[in-house]
Amino acid sequence: MPIDKPKPAPVRHPLSVRLWHWTNAAALLILLMSGLMIFNAHPRLYWGQFGANADPAWLEIGDEDGRGYVQLGERRFDTTGVLGVYQGADGSQKTHAFPYWATIPSEYSLADARLWHLAFAWIFSLGLSVYMLAGLWRGHIRARLHITREQWAPRFIWQDVKDHLRLRFPKGNEAHDYNILQKFSYIAVIFLLLPLMILTGLTMSPAMNAAWPWLLDIFGGRQSARSLHFLISFALTAFFMLHMVMLLLAGPVPHIRAMITGRLARRNDL
Amino acid sequence: MTKNAKIILPRRRLLKLAGASAGALLLGGCDALNKNKDVRNILSSAETLHKRAQRLIMDRNALAREFGESDMSPHFRMNGSITGDTAEYKRHLAEHFANWKLRVDGMVARPAAYSLAQLMAMPSREQITRHDCVEGWSAIGKWRGPQLGPILDRSRLLPAARYIIFHCADRFGPDPYYESIDLIDAYHPQTILAWGMNGEILPTGHGAPIRLRTERQLGYKQAKFIMRIEATDDYNKFGKGKGGYWEDVADYAWYAGI
Numbered sequence: 001m002p003i004d005k006p007k008p009a010p011v012r013h014p015l016s017v018r019l020w021h022w023t024n025a026a027a028l029l030i031l032l033m034s035g036l037m038i039f040n041a042h043p044r045l046y047w048g049q050f051g052a053n054a055d056p057a058w059l060e061i062g063d064e065d066g067r068g069y070v071q072l073g074e075r076r077f078d079t080t081g082v083l084g085v086y087q088g089a090d091g092s093q094k095t096h097a098f099p100y101w102a103t104i105p106s107e108y109s110l111a112d113a114r115l116w117h118l119a120f121a122w123i124f125s126l127g128l129s130v131y132m133l134a135g136l137w138r139g140h141i142r143a144r145l146h147i148t149r150e151q152w153a154p155r156f157i158w159q160d161v162k163d164h165l166r167l168r169f170p171k172g173n174e175a176h177d178y179n180i181l182q183k184f185s186y187i188a189v190i191f192l193l194l195p196l197m198i199l200t201g202l203t204m205s206p207a208m209n210a211a212w213p214w215l216l217d218i219f220g221g222r223q224s225a226r227s228l229h230f231l232i233s234f235a236l237t238a239f240f241m242l243h244m245v246m247l248l249l250a251g252p253v254p255h256i257r258a259m260i261t262g263r264l265a266r267r268n269d270l
Numbered sequence: 271m272t273k274n275a276k277i278i279l280p281r282r283r284l285l286k287l288a289g290a291s292a293g294a295l296l297l298g299g300c301d302a303l304n305k306n307k308d309v310r311n312i313l314s315s316a317e318t319l320h321k322r323a324q325r326l327i328m329d330r331n332a333l334a335r336e337f338g339e340s341d342m343s344p345h346f347r348m349n350g351s352i353t354g355d356t357a358e359y360k361r362h363l364a365e366h367f368a369n370w371k372l373r374v375d376g377m378v379a380r381p382a383a384y385s386l387a388q389l390m391a392m393p394s395r396e397q398i399t400r401h402d403c404v405e406g407w408s409a410i411g412k413w414r415g416p417q418l419g420p421i422l423d424r425s426r427l428l429p430a431a432r433y434i435i436f437h438c439a440d441r442f443g444p445d446p447y448y449e450s451i452d453l454i455d456a457y458h459p460q461t462i463l464a465w466g467m468n469g470e471i472l473p474t475g476h477g478a479p480i481r482l483r484t485e486r487q488l489g490y491k492q493a494k495f496i497m498r499i500e501a502t503d504d505y506n507k508f509g510k511g512k513g514g515y516w517e518d519v520a521d522y523a524w525y526a527g528i
Contacts, residue, residue, distance in 0.1 A: 033300075042406035049337065050400060052407035054345035105304045110405065111520045112304055118528060119316035206402050207486045207527030209335055211328035216335055222400065222408050 012264045014140060020131040021259055027124040028240075030116055032233055033104040036097075037113035043097035045230055049221035058227070061097035068095070125198050132190070144178060145187055151180045169250045182246075189239055193232055200229040314523075321525040325454070334460055334485035337398045343409040346401075346468065348475035351447065354439030354495040367479040372463075376435070376500035379426035386465065386479050392416035395462050403489040404522065413483045414466030419457040422501070427453075431501040435508055436482055439495040442515065449493040449514040450505040450524070451484055460485040463496065488526035490516045 013021070044057035051057065060071040061083050068084020070077045081087070086099035089106060100106040104116050135141035150156060160180045163169070170179075178186065202208045203215040203225035219225040247255055258264040303309045354363065362370040367386045375381035396414040422434070434456045438447040455461055463480045465472050472478045477494025484491055491514070502508070510518035517524050 030300075038406065042403070044407070049341055050343045050408045050410045052343065052345075052347045052403075052409045054347060055343065104300050106301055109520075111516075111522050114404070114523070115310065115313045115316075115521070116304070118320065118523075119313040122316055122319060204402075205324070205528040206334060206400070206488060207324045207328060209400075210332040210486045211324060213335055222402065226406060 010264075011262050012258045013262050014138075015262065016131065016134045016138075017140065018259055018262060020127055023127050024124065024131075027120045027127065028236065030104060030120045031124060032237065033102060034113040034117040034120070035229075035233060037103035037105065037108070038110060038117060039230065040096045040098055040103065040108060041110040041113075045227045046223040047220070047227060048223050049216070051223035051226075059230075063095040066093070121198075121201060124194075128190075128194055128198070145183050145190075147180065147183050147187075151183070156180065167249055185239065185242070189236070193236055193239070196232050197229065197236070200225040200232065204229070317523045317525050320523075320528045324527050328486075330454055331459055332486075334399050337400070337410050339398065339412075341410055342398060342412060342468070346409045346411045346476070347407070348473075349403060349489070350494065351440030351442070352475040355441040356439050356446075359439035359495060359497070363474065363478070370479055372480065372496065373498040374421060374425045374500075375498070376502050377428040377431035378422075378501050379428060380424070382425050384421075389416055389463060389480065390465055392420075394466075395460070396466075397460055397462070397483070397485070399460065399483065399485045401489055401492065404516075404526070412466075412468050413462060413464040415462040415464040415480065415483070417459065418461045418463060418482075418499075419459075421463070421499075422456060425501075427501050430503045433502050433505045433513075435500040435502055435505060436493040436496050437498040437500065438493050439497050442519070445509070445515060445519070447493065447495070447515045448509055449482065449491055450502075450508070451482075451487070451491065455484050455486065458484065458486065486527055490514065490522060491526050 043061040044051070044053070045059040046055055046057055057071075058073060061079070062069055062071070063084045066080075066085060067078055068080040068082070068086065070079050070083055079085075082099065083097060085093060085095055088094040089100050094100070096103075096108055103113070105112050132141070157180050163179075164181060199215065200219060202212070203219050204222055209216055209222070215225070216222065219228060254264055354360070371383040371385055372389065373381070373383050394414050394416050396412065398410060398412045400408050400410050402408045418434070431453070433450045433452055436449045436451075438449070440447045451461070461482070461484045464477075464483050465480050467473065467476055472481060477492075477496070480496050481494040482492050482496060505511075505513040505524075509515065512518045512521075513524040514522075516522040
């Protein structure tokens, strides 16, 4: 008598998505850390077309009398040990905005940070473009991220919020479809925050300002674009942390496995 | 309770240790890669990509944004060298550049020299543009001076000439400041030899008697205290070969459009 072969679990993440996910994760980490080093070269942020030391900054990370601080408008917060003043890898006291463990490279070098940042900006931008085109072309984005009419119902959204607050998450293949909050956050990251990072980044390039002058108009100037670039990088960091929390709550092993092998459940789980 | 503490503590310590070692591994790995020559070469190849891509989508003569008087920075900070350092420069500064001459030579058919008065008598361009330091700050100022293109035409570039070198009078230690641009930027309408700034004669701190304005690139390309302009087929022949002082010393990209 022939033995029934177990049916394979449905594919949760196609190969293109898995490749992009990990490439993008690595690129974003390198972009963040090298970006923090670039920020260290001039740890002040402004709104508008121009901004330098004599102009008012809305955010500044600095040091005074051996104490590190973050100045947000008129308010100053002591951040000694973490921001502004910190202990270097060799134990000596350093005075840069972001400490060595958060930057690439760990020793101050604007030139090297730009080398990493601008090279990985290509990997990040091309990766996102290919992912978007492939996802739209093959219908994957529509299939997974399109919010159905049923999901838009307030009752449905409220139910999802309650489920999240009670930390009640679908397991196994029930988790195949993204819930509404998940879709909202993925759509916001993929179609809003990540493209905005590329556009605000390009707005800081003097040659791009000549090529695409409208960049300056949509963001209100190079220094505004620089501020937005910085703020969105923190929004993405917040997304990453939430992503990790949700991963831990939903069950890290099957979900990480799904992002590597493509399948959420093993055959014998079915 | 003691039982729980016993279980939690080592786990916490273990987590901490794992976190710290993962961090050290990552940092150490990145720093090792950062020093690796092959890795640096691969990363640096992005520079060519930037230049090609930007030149591809940008019209050769696409202009940098020009601003109005009301958009100007109230205070335009001085940076880099704030004076020339050579004995020759100091003499010229004391004489208010009355005997100073800008030499134009190298791969040209007719080498020339221009006094400051001659440069100021040439048709000049005035532009209110944004100066972007590689560090991240920007300042908007008004610049005035003759376009570089017609000056190069007067000396007739030889067909082999591909780059323009700017020899400067400022020094960081023993090394003279210099910069280089290619002919696309040299002939760009906004590329001027500025002798005026914000409606006045260019102050010493901003590069008197003349500084370069090449508006589609970052601040370190805007050479100050220019003494000599030299046409060449290859910038590798100058300094340590990377086309400019900061390129040589700190490994900044030669193409500073981004």
